[in-house]
Amino acid sequence: MKKLEPLAWVGPAVVLIAAVVIWPVVEMIRSSFLKISRFGVVQGPNGLANYEKLFAEKDFADIMVRSVIWVVAVVGLTVLISLALAQLFNQRFPGRKVARWALIAPWAASVLMTAIVFKWMLDPEVGVINLIRRDLGTFVHDVFGVDPRSLGLLSAMGGEAADQLGQASTAMPWLVFVAVFVSVPFTTYALLAGLATIPSEVYEAARMDGASRLRTYWSITLPLLRPALTVAALINVMNVFNSFPIIWAMTRGQPGYDTATSTIFMYILKNSDIGESAAMSVVNFGMVIVLTAIFLKVSRWKQEVA
Amino acid sequence: MNKKLVGAALGLAATVTLASCGSGSGTGTAGDSGDKAGGGQVTLKMVAADYGDGPGKPNSGQKFWDEVVAEFEKANPAINVEVTVINWNDIDKQVATMVQNGQPPDILQTGDYSGFVKDGLLHKAEEVLSPGVQQDLLEKFAEFGKVDGVAYGIPFVSSARALFYNKELFTKAGVAEPPKTWDELKAAAQKLKDAGVSQPFGLPLGQEEAQAEAFLWMLGNGGGYKDASGKWAINSPQNVETFTFLKGMVDAGLTTPNPGTKDRKTVWEDFAAGKVGMANGGPMSIPIFDAGAVKDKYGVVAIPGKTGPLDTTLGVMDWIMAFNKNNHPEEIKKFFDYFYTGPAAQKIVDLYKLLPVTKSGIQKLSGDEKLKPFLDALPNASFYPFTDPKWSEVNTQIKQTMGGAVQDPAKVLGELQKVAEAG
Numbered sequence: 001m002k003k004l005e006p007l008a009w010v011g012p013a014v015v016l017i018a019a020v021v022i023w024p025v026v027e028m029i030r031s032s033f034l035k036i037s038r039f040g041v042v043q044g045p046n047g048l049a050n051y052e053k054l055f056a057e058k059d060f061a062d063i064m065v066r067s068v069i070w071v072v073a074v075v076g077l078t079v080l081i082s083l084a085l086a087q088l089f090n091q092r093f094p095g096r097k098v099a100r101w102a103l104i105a106p107w108a109a110s111v112l113m114t115a116i117v118f119k120w121m122l123d124p125e126v127g128v129i130n131l132i133r134r135d136l137g138t139f140v141h142d143v144f145g146v147d148p149r150s151l152g153l154l155s156a157m158g159g160e161a162a163d164q165l166g167q168a169s170t171a172m173p174w175l176v177f178v179a180v181f182v183s184v185p186f187t188t189y190a191l192l193a194g195l196a197t198i199p200s201e202v203y204e205a206a207r208m209d210g211a212s213r214l215r216t217y218w219s220i221t222l223p224l225l226r227p228a229l230t231v232a233a234l235i236n237v238m239n240v241f242n243s244f245p246i247i248w249a250m251t252r253g254q255p256g257y258d259t260a261t262s263t264i265f266m267y268i269l270k271n272s273d274i275g276e277s278a279a280m281s282v283v284n285f286g287m288v289i290v291l292t293a294i295f296l297k298v299s300r301w302k303q304e305v306a
Numbered sequence: 307m308n309k310k311l312v313g314a315a316l317g318l319a320a321t322v323t324l325a326s327c328g329s330g331s332g333t334g335t336a337g338d339s340g341d342k343a344g345g346g347q348v349t350l351k352m353v354a355a356d357y358g359d360g361p362g363k364p365n366s367g368q369k370f371w372d373e374v375v376a377e378f379e380k381a382n383p384a385i386n387v388e389v390t391v392i393n394w395n396d397i398d399k400q401v402a403t404m405v406q407n408g409q410p411p412d413i414l415q416t417g418d419y420s421g422f423v424k425d426g427l428l429h430k431a432e433e434v435l436s437p438g439v440q441q442d443l444l445e446k447f448a449e450f451g452k453v454d455g456v457a458y459g460i461p462f463v464s465s466a467r468a469l470f471y472n473k474e475l476f477t478k479a480g481v482a483e484p485p486k487t488w489d490e491l492k493a494a495a496q497k498l499k500d501a502g503v504s505q506p507f508g509l510p511l512g513q514e515e516a517q518a519e520a521f522l523w524m525l526g527n528g529g530g531y532k533d534a535s536g537k538w539a540i541n542s543p544q545n546v547e548t549f550t551f552l553k554g555m556v557d558a559g560l561t562t563p564n565p566g567t568k569d570r571k572t573v574w575e576d577f578a579a580g581k582v583g584m585a586n587g588g589p590m591s592i593p594i595f596d597a598g599a600v601k602d603k604y605g606v607v608a609i610p611g612k613t614g615p616l617d618t619t620l621g622v623m624d625w626i627m628a629f630n631k632n633n634h635p636e637e638i639k640k641f642f643d644y645f646y647t648g649p650a651a652q653k654i655v656d657l658y659k660l661l662p663v664t665k666s667g668i669q670k671l672s673g674d675e676k677l678k679p680f681l682d683a684l685p686n687a688s689f690y691p692f693t694d695p696k697w698s699e700v701n702t703q704i705k706q707t708m709g710g711a712v713q714d715p716a717k718v719l720g721e722l723q724k725v726a727e728a729g
Contacts, residue, residue: 058721125504156504255566257706
């Protein structure tokens with residue numbers, strides 16, 4: 001009887017995980033092998049046809065490559081910026097409290113809201129970012145006689161040049177920017193917490209040994225920060241890979257599928273073929289696991305986080 | 307296997323799956339069908355879509371139907387009607403749940419009927435409509451309510467498209483008349499551009515409704531999604547020519563920039579703000595334009611085609627249908643007759659800026675100057691091939707990629723054709 005006691009404590013959690021995690025995963029995988037009508041009625045087994053159709057989509061390969069680039073770019077930039085910000089916020093300076101609070105804002109705001117706000121700011125007719133570009137353009141034209149377009153500024157609102165979300169080459173950097181913008185606060189706070197755990201004696205010892213600042217950062221701060229860094233980056237990898245609202249609100253994956261990631265593609269497919277969409281979900285799920293496994297391997301999770 | 311890794315994998319799975327079930331919703335509370343409450347009383351259950359701004363709003367569908375039903379019950383004390391109004395996003399799912407549970411409503415008003423016919427769930431139209439009402443329905447519309455020659459779906463309301471133009475900008479640019487042909491349209495757009503208008507022609511080929519804008523242009527050249535024999539013809543020579551013309555417009559900067567990423571909502575808002583010279587719109591855009599800077603400064607005409615104005619337009623219609631499970635055709639007939647012959651049919655059209663589906667309804671609206679181009683084209687409207695089971699897939703693909711056809715018409719239209727013909 002005593003042996004069974006832990007089960008009473010763990011049991012509810014196991015049941016919960018089985019109900020909200022494992023069962024949906026099983027359902028997802030099962031659906032990917034079914035033929036499902038657009039009204040949601042199961043019409044019978046479909047073998048591998050959903051997967052064959054998915055892999056035959058002409059945009060599939062591009063979308064998968066873009067998803068990986070998207071994750072690497074967003075997480076990479078987020079981590080780099082957060083490392084710098086965490087270092088900054090770890091210093092004592094006047095107004096630090098206000099600055100720390102301000103950093104929370106993008107995190108506290110809904111991601112969808114942030115994305116919509118940026119979409120509006122980039123509106124070709126009335127967006128504030130484009131208004132600034134036009135006003136600066138008028139200024140350089142009037143004062144220096146320079147063609148504003150040569151500086152990436154605008155001579156008038158509403159044209160092709162003002163429509164940065166309309167082309168993949170300019171839309172993608174903006175999407176990455178917004179994704180970094182909303183990911184930085186959490187990452188910075190995770191790293192700040194990590195920095196707080198590094199004992200000051202280590203730094204004192206380093207100073208007595210005459211280590212340079214760069215050397216101290218490289219050989220003491222970064223290695224000791226690794227557990228926090230690994231967890232923060234890992235959560236970001238999963239979040240960003242599954243990130244939906246930013247791209248959906250700002251471009252809907254358009255033009256064509258040129259700004260779509262696999263999550264967006266899965267959602268679009270849901271309108272036409274639920275089985276194929278489920279197959280995309282399974283591929284997505286596998287991708288996250290593979291990406292995570294690679295990441296853990298690279299960051300040697302077992303030694304460092306234990 | 308390391309325990310922590312298992313934990314991490316589970317946590318990971320949680321993130322993924324939780325994210326994936328966010329969109330599921332819809333609890334079908336179908337309520338008990340208290341069929342006959344004694345004394346010959348019959349209760350009809352009705353499910354309807356909400357054309358208004360949602361529950362609690364002055365134009366909510368529930369309020370509209372409650373008023374209609376109150377009047378109806380006064381005239382027919384032996385019949386009770388219970389109306390459940392559901393928003394457009396959830397109605398399909400909730401009705402599907404009701405049907406699966408064996409509790410379909412008696413009357414359903416929504417966007418499609420064809421899915422229920424195959425399973426033999428619906429009354430024929432002639433069983434629930436009196437001949438007078440049936441004959442009053444526009445033939446072209448009623449035709450689409452038929453499956454294998456038998457009418458099941460009853461047209462409920464419709465909508466159509468016409469060209470809106472900004473009179474003030476036209477005067478400023480020195481364009482005397484709204485265009486009737488593509489050449490006139492291009493010339494007018496050029497003049498508007500020269501006068502500093504940033505979007506001479508508003509061209510929304512983005513995801514929201516690319517299928518509508520593209521179709522309107524195809525109709526202008528005798529094209530369409532299917533040919534006269536009912537075969538898919540998305541990449542027909544006419545359509546390629548149409549999009550080659552549009553490509554010329556886009557390349558010359560005469561349209562909304564990057565049309566493949568612009569939704570009609572954005573273009574209509576820009577039109578309302580006075581930044582667009584011309585754009586295709588419907589009766590539902592009138593309130594948007596009237597709320598903006600262009601109130602009383604715009605005109606509505608038939609959509610220009612390649613050689614002359616269109617005598618057709620894109621028609622979109624919604625349906626009402628009767629389920630046969632509870633076997634109340636007589637009572638349903640009374641309710642339908644009351645709806646189509648009484649003030650209700652006109653009221654719904656007025657309230658939500660929709661168009662009627664009956665000849666008498668069109669007659670009643672004929673005095674409205676702004677609605678005239680729509681009403682003229684309505685009896686001869688063209689429709690999406692929505693009865694084709696492939697349409698939902700083709701439509702999804704059109705919404706996403708049609709915008710690319712203004713860069714490479716033959717290639718993009720060819721790919722869409724391939725999707726339509728596959729499987």
